[in-house]
Amino acid sequence: MSAHSNENENENVESGTTNPTAPSSATPSDGAQNAHGKVISLGEVAVNLTMGVNTIPLPGGFAYSENAGTSIGGSFATLQAAARMGARTEHAGIIGNGPWATMIRQAFDAEGIAHTGQDRLDEDSGLRVLLSDGSPRKTLIAKFGAEAHGSFDSFDEIRPESNDVLHISGNTLTNRTASAVFAFMRREDEHWSDYGGFDENGNPHGHRYQIVINPSGAVIGHVNEQLIETLVLDRPIWTCNKREARAVALRLGIPITDPEPVMVNGSTEATMPELIEGLGEVLKSPVIIRTGASGAWLWEPDEIGSSEGMITHVPAYAAKATHTQSAGGCHTGVLCAMLARGADLEDAVEVANAASSIAVSRADSVTGEPSCPTLSEAKMLIAKQMEADRG
Secondary structure, eight states, X not given: OOOOOGGGEEEETTTTEEEXXXXXXXXXXXXXXXXXXXXXXXXXXXXXXEEEESSOOOTTOOOOEEEEEEEEEETHHHHHHHHHTTOXXXXXXXXXXXXXXXXXXXXXXXXXXXXXXXXXXSSOOOEEEEEEOSSSSOEEEEEOOGGGOOOTTTTTTOOOOTTOEEXXXXXXXXXXXXXXXXXXXXXXXXXXXXXXXXXXXXXXXXXXXXXXXXXXXXXXXXXXXXXXXXXXXXXXXXXXXXXXXXXXXXXXXXXXXXXXXXXXXXXXXXXXXXXXXXXXXXXXXXXXXXXXXXXXXXXXXXXTTOSOEEEEEEOOOOOOOOOSSOOHHHHHHHHHHHHHTTOOHHHHHHHHHHHHHHHHTTOOTTTOOOOOOOHHXXXXXXXXXXXXXXX
């Protein structure tokens, strides 16, 4: 829930925002859950209006829609997935004031997601119109709102603790709120010496908490160079789909095979080892590339800051897909939740693969959005597959 008490807020009248004096947290239900870390997302959340159209109209043209629906988009799917895994989940981004913001708050309440970020009083949250004509790619029209209009101090009250997992979305890195991400990362950098310091190569020995970033392929080329450098040097866990991974490689000047070769059966998996190893050697931190029905590829460094590492392919679970939108948010949220629960990275990816397989089989009939399962459902699918493999 959002913090609304006047006794606990300092109001910034000039910017129209309110900010809690101390970060709040969802109250854990028991002592065992309290031993785990939280999932905190700096990502942006907005309302989606999805319309299935007969064609994408040209300027001045016309199209009709046989179905339309609203949902909560942006980083909501990540937050929702983490909450459904049983993790204490906090949204540290900005929410506005108006009908779209009300929808977002109601969705947070329904999923048990705490809002610990700023409340902007002078504008509503944003709206995204997604047009789908049945082709794989959708047309997006975005009206940015409060979530994209942060300032450098928007995340000043966000203080991750040991065992927490901090989620950063690529969509937060190209608008005004990017200045808040940069200020947050630099502030945290100042405290590296408090928990391990640096090695002889200038790499931090470790974080008090883990950072997971999912870059957006559409915007990664527009991220400020200084912000990109700061993110890379913080050695987060990078998780992305194949298109996003290739976009990151292009931005960082990593040589990859282009155009991507396609096998007789339509597979493009042959270049995955080259792509993920190239990213890992430059980023010097864990890299996950989601490849849909074939699962995910994982590269882990021998140690933080090392360009030497190991590649692992984590298989997917069979599913009858009904979704028309990406399950990337579900996968990322489950990954974050499992890391916050203390799982190692490969195990976290395995559970995320299982949850995503279930999610794509139970998509919303109007919006096409996958619906993330609970942790027990994901574990049940893993156990069922293990039993089948033994048989």
